[in-house]
Amino acid sequence: MHAVQDITTSQQNATSTAETIISAEDLGMIFSAGSVVALEEVGFNISKGDFISLIGPSGCGKSTLLRLVAGLLKPTGGSLSVKGDPVTGPRPDIGMMFQKPTLLPWKSVMENVLLPKTLAGQVTKQHKEKAVELLHLVGLEGFEFSFPGQLSGGMQQRVALARLLNTGAEILLLDEPFGALDEFTRERLNVELLRIQREVKATILFVTHNIQEAVFLADKVFVMTPRPGRLAQIVEVGLPRPRDIEMTKDPDFNQRVFEIRDILGGTI
Numbered sequence: 001m002h003a004v005q006d007i008t009t010s011q012q013n014a015t016s017t018a019e020t021i022i023s024a025e026d027l028g029m030i031f032s033a034g035s036v037v038a039l040e041e042v043g044f045n046i047s048k049g050d051f052i053s054l055i056g057p058s059g060c061g062k063s064t065l066l067r068l069v070a071g072l073l074k075p076t077g078g079s080l081s082v083k084g085d086p087v088t089g090p091r092p093d094i095g096m097m098f099q100k101p102t103l104l105p106w107k108s109v110m111e112n113v114l115l116p117k118t119l120a121g122q123v124t125k126q127h128k129e130k131a132v133e134l135l136h137l138v139g140l141e142g143f144e145f146s147f148p149g150q151l152s153g154g155m156q157q158r159v160a161l162a163r164l165l166n167t168g169a170e171i172l173l174l175d176e177p178f179g180a181l182d183e184f185t186r187e188r189l190n191v192e193l194l195r196i197q198r199e200v201k202a203t204i205l206f207v208t209h210n211i212q213e214a215v216f217l218a219d220k221v222f223v224m225t226p227r228p229g230r231l232a233q234i235v236e237v238g239l240p241r242p243r244d245i246e247m248t249k250d251p252d253f254n255q256r257v258f259e260i261r262d263i264l265g266g267t268i
């Protein structure tokens with residue numbers, strides 16, 4: 001099968017499975033301040049457990065799309081639903097993470113990870129055990145009582161990921177989470193993110209500027225056009241899992257990277 005599908009075909013395929021978790025139709029977003037058309041006619045279906053990379057030039061509406069899915073913005077056109085319900089605001093099964101870890105510097109790693117539970121009320125022994133488990137999952141065992149300022153950028157992002165997982169969200173919206181990290185740290189965190197996704201069985205929407213990263217992680221890459229942001233194409237990655245960094249030498253991997261570069265043209 002050809003790796004590049006047109007959007008209609010991909011939508012039909014996704015609709016035919018019962019597992020669609022996020023669905024958008026003719027989605028549009030116009031910011032009245034400055035009358036910016038940020039998104040136009042965006043349509044897709046995302047299946048439960050999918051890893052979707054979202055790539056496109058700066059300002060094409062990637063963060064806007066994530067904020068719409070998170071319920072932080074209301075679309076000005078079209079429809080968007082999660083688990084069959086229209087998105088009307090933030091919901092506990094959707095969580096978001098950004099390029100900056102936004103940790104509380106005066107709180108320990110453990111306290112930062114416990115924050116979603118602290119905000120929700122009483123922190124129990126079970127909550128603490130769960131936080132330790134999550135720190136283990138993200139590779140930070142032994143750092144429970146360190147403070148954010150004592151950790152590297154990559155470790156701080158691990159804390160932010162553990163905190164996100166501690167919200168119990170099953171849909172994770174990651175907005176260039178490793179964009180500020182060096183190449184080696186980013187590669188290592190990519191491999192770990194895939195391992196963590198396998199364990200927690202999350203559905204992930206991951207924004208990046210990096211074509212290799214987009215392909216390495218994803219089941220499907222959503223490729224966007226410059227503003228007004230439209231979905232130019234959905235590229236099926238179709239490479240086996242589990243993946244490791246050796247896969248980046250594979251001709252099929254590089255074929256996907258070239259396809260996406262072609263679709264993006266000189267926009268990235």
Ligand SMILES: Nc1ncnc2c1ncn2[C@@H]1O[C@H](COP(=O)(O)OP(=O)(O)O)[C@@H](O)[C@H]1O
Nearest residue numbers: 031033036038057058059060061062063064065
């Ligand atoms: N709250 C806002 N008010 C007005 N314009 C906005 C707002 N948020 C984003 N925009 C504009 O929408 C476009 C898309 O922004 P964004 O989604 O942040 O792009 P990306 O994440 O792809 O770089 C940009 O032109 C940006 O300036």
Ligand SMILES: [Mg+2]
Nearest residue numbers: 062063064175
């Ligand atoms: Mg952005």
